[in-house]
Amino acid sequence: MSSNTSNLQIFSRLVRLARPWRKALIGSLLLAMLLAPAAALRPYFIQKLVDEYIYQFDLRGIENTIYILLALLTGESLMRYGFTFLSNWLAQSVIRDLRVKVFDHFVHLRPSYFDKTPIGTATTRTINDVETIATVFSEGALTIVSDLLMVLAVLVVMFWSSWQLALISLGVMPLLLLATYFFKEGIKHAFRQVRSLLSRMNAFLQEHISGMRIVQIFTAEKQEFEKFSQINQTYTNANLKALFYYAIFFPAIEILSALALGMMLWWGARGVLGGSITLGALVAFPLYLSMLFRPMRFLADRFNTVQMGLIAAGRVFAILDTRAYISNEGKLQATKLQGDLRFERVYFSYDGEHEVLHDLSFHIKPGQTVALVGSTGSGKTTIVHLINRFYEIQKGRICIDGRDIREYELKSLRSRIAMVPQDVFLFTGTVFENITLRDPSITPAQVERAAKMIGAHEFIMRLPKGYDFEVMERGTRLSVGQRQLISFVRALVFEPDILILDEATSSIDPESEAIIQYAVEKLIAKRTSIIIAHRLATILHADNILVLERGRLVEQGKHHQLLQKEDGAYKKLYQTQFAELTKNP
Numbered sequence: 001m002s003s004n005t006s007n008l009q010i011f012s013r014l015v016r017l018a019r020p021w022r023k024a025l026i027g028s029l030l031l032a033m034l035l036a037p038a039a040a041l042r043p044y045f046i047q048k049l050v051d052e053y054i055y056q057f058d059l060r061g062i063e064n065t066i067y068i069l070l071a072l073l074t075g076e077s078l079m080r081y082g083f084t085f086l087s088n089w090l091a092q093s094v095i096r097d098l099r100v101k102v103f104d105h106f107v108h109l110r111p112s113y114f115d116k117t118p119i120g121t122a123t124t125r126t127i128n129d130v131e132t133i134a135t136v137f138s139e140g141a142l143t144i145v146s147d148l149l150m151v152l153a154v155l156v157v158m159f160w161s162s163w164q165l166a167l168i169s170l171g172v173m174p175l176l177l178l179a180t181y182f183f184k185e186g187i188k189h190a191f192r193q194v195r196s197l198l199s200r201m202n203a204f205l206q207e208h209i210s211g212m213r214i215v216q217i218f219t220a221e222k223q224e225f226e227k228f229s230q231i232n233q234t235y236t237n238a239n240l241k242a243l244f245y246y247a248i249f250f251p252a253i254e255i256l257s258a259l260a261l262g263m264m265l266w267w268g269a270r271g272v273l274g275g276s277i278t279l280g281a282l283v284a285f286p287l288y289l290s291m292l293f294r295p296m297r298f299l300a301d302r303f304n305t306v307q308m309g310l311i312a313a314g315r316v317f318a319i320l321d322t323r324a325y326i327s328n329e330g331k332l333q334a335t336k337l338q339g340d341l342r343f344e345r346v347y348f349s350y351d352g353e354h355e356v357l358h359d360l361s362f363h364i365k366p367g368q369t370v371a372l373v374g375s376t377g378s379g380k381t382t383i384v385h386l387i388n389r390f391y392e393i394q395k396g397r398i399c400i401d402g403r404d405i406r407e408y409e410l411k412s413l414r415s416r417i418a419m420v421p422q423d424v425f426l427f428t429g430t431v432f433e434n435i436t437l438r439d440p441s442i443t444p445a446q447v448e449r450a451a452k453m454i455g456a457h458e459f460i461m462r463l464p465k466g467y468d469f470e471v472m473e474r475g476t477r478l479s480v481g482q483r484q485l486i487s488f489v490r491a492l493v494f495e496p497d498i499l500i501l502d503e504a505t506s507s508i509d510p511e512s513e514a515i516i517q518y519a520v521e522k523l524i525a526k527r528t529s530i531i532i533a534h535r536l537a538t539i540l541h542a543d544n545i546l547v548l549e550r551g552r553l554v555e556q557g558k559h560h561q562l563l564q565k566e567d568g569a570y571k572k573l574y575q576t577q578f579a580e581l582t583k584n585p
Helices: 002-017 019-054 059-108 111-116 119-161 163-210 212-217 221-274 279-320 380-387 410-415 431-436 444-454 457-462 480-493 510-524 536-540 559-563 569-582
Strands: 341-349 355-364 369-374 395-400 417-420 498-502 528-532 544-549 552-557
Touching: 002 019, 002 059, 002 119, 002 279, 019 059, 019 119, 019 279, 059 119, 059 279, 119 163, 119 279, 163 212, 163 221, 163 279, 212 221, 221 279, 341 380, 355 380, 355 395, 355 552, 369 380, 369 569, 380 498, 380 528, 410 417, 417 480, 431 444, 431 480, 444 457, 444 480, 444 510, 457 480, 480 510, 498 510, 510 528, 544 559, 544 569, 552 559, 552 569, 559 569
Parallel strands: 369 528, 369 544, 417 498, 498 528
Antiparallel strands: 341 355, 341 395, 544 552
C-alpha cells in the first residue's frame, strides 16, 4: 500500500513538472485517443472490402474503400509522428527544467551534504536518473495510454466483427498475462540492481580519474584496475540478467501470438466453410491479432519503464527534498564591513557528537592581520568555514561589526568575504572567466588592474591569448604557483572586506615564493585578514597570532612575544615546524 501510494505521489509530482508544457501533454493525449480508433478501423475496412465489394465485383466500392484506407493510413502516420514528437518534446522539456532545478539545489546545499555524498553519486542523480525520468513521458505513461486505447479499440472492433473469432483469439490471454506478470517483476528487480550498480560505478570512476596521479605515483594501477574490473563485471552481470528476461519473454509472446493465430485460422476456416463466419473476417483477424499482440508485447516493458522512471524520480526528488541549507533568515545587508570579528564562547561539532571547537573566544580588530597556527586537527580550517557560515555552530556567537553573522543576509555576507584555499580549484574556461566566475559586473579593466596590483599580469600576458587562455579542468595546464596567483586575483577583484588565506602558500615552489609573498602583502593590506599559516614570513608580519590546540585557544600574541614564553605552545611549534625554514634564508 505504502509503495503504491509513494509511486502515486511521485507520479503526481512528475505530472506537476509538466504543467508549464500542458499543451504538449494534452496534445499527446488527444493524439493517443485518436490513434486507437484510426488504427483499429483499417482491418475493419479490409473486411468490408472483401465481404461487400470484391465478392460483388463492385469496382466503385473497391476504389472508395482503398481511398478510405489510404486516408486512414496517412492520417494515422501523421498522428503517429505528432504523438512521438510531442511526447519526446515534452519529456526533454521537463528534464531540461529538472536538471536546472537539481543543479540550482546543489549549489545552495551546505558543504556537509557533499562531505557525505560521493560526487559520482550526485552526478548519476543529475544526469542518468534525470534522463531516465524522460522515458516516463516519451516511452512510458503516454505510450501506455496509447497502447491500452489501441488494445481496447481493437477488442471492440474484433467483437463487433465476429465474437466467435474474438473469443478463440483471446484463448491464450491468461498465459499472456501470466508471462507478462513474471517478466514485469523480474525485469523490475534487475533494473533496480542495474541503476544501483551504475551509481556505484560512476562514483568509483569520478574518484579514481580525479585521483589518477596518486594511483600512478604509488603504482597502484593493478589493484585499482582489479577493483574496477570487479565492479564492471557485476554491472555487466546485472545487465545480462535483465537481457535474459527479454530473451525469454519476447519469444514466449511470439509463440503465444502464433498459437492464437493458429487457433483463429482453424476455427475461422471451419466457420467460413460452414457459413457462420465471413471470408472478410478471416482475412481481417490476423491484422487484428497483430495489432493486439504488438502493444501487449511492449506493455510490460512500458510499465517497467515507468517503474524505473519513478524510482529515478524518487531519488531525484529525495535530493530536492533535502533541506541541508544554511538558514538564511537574516535581513541585514552587508554592503560594507569594517571587519571587526569576534568569536564568543563558540562550540562546534561536525557530527553533533565530537566537538572540534571548545569554548573558543577571540577578537580580531578591523584591518588586522591574524595568523592561525596549530597542529593538524586543531580547528584552524573549521574557524574559517564558520566565518563563511558553511556550517552552523552549536553554542556561542560569531559577530562581525558587532552583529551576529546570522543577522546578515547570507549571500551579502559571503560577498564581502574572500577565501583563497590551499587547493586552488580552477574551472574549464578562460583565465578571465576563472577570475570573475562569469560575474558580468566585473570588467576586463578591473581584472587587469587587480592582476597588476598582485603582480600576476605579466605571467598572464605570457600565456597564449593572455586572459583568454583556456584553462583545462582544475587548471592542469598551469603550475601550482600560477594557479595560486589566479586565485589571488580572483579574491582581490571582488574587493572583499575580510580576506581568508587557508594555507594558500603551502605548495609554492621557492621560485614563486617571492612573487606569492608580494601578492599576499598586497591582498592583506587595509583589510581584515586571517591567515592559516604555513610559511614563516606570513607569521612574522601578523598583528596577532592565535595558537590552537584541539579546538582551544591556548596562546595569542605577536611572534616575538610568543617566542619569549618558556615551554610555550607556540615556541614548541615554531621549533618543530618553522625553525628549519630559517636555516637557509
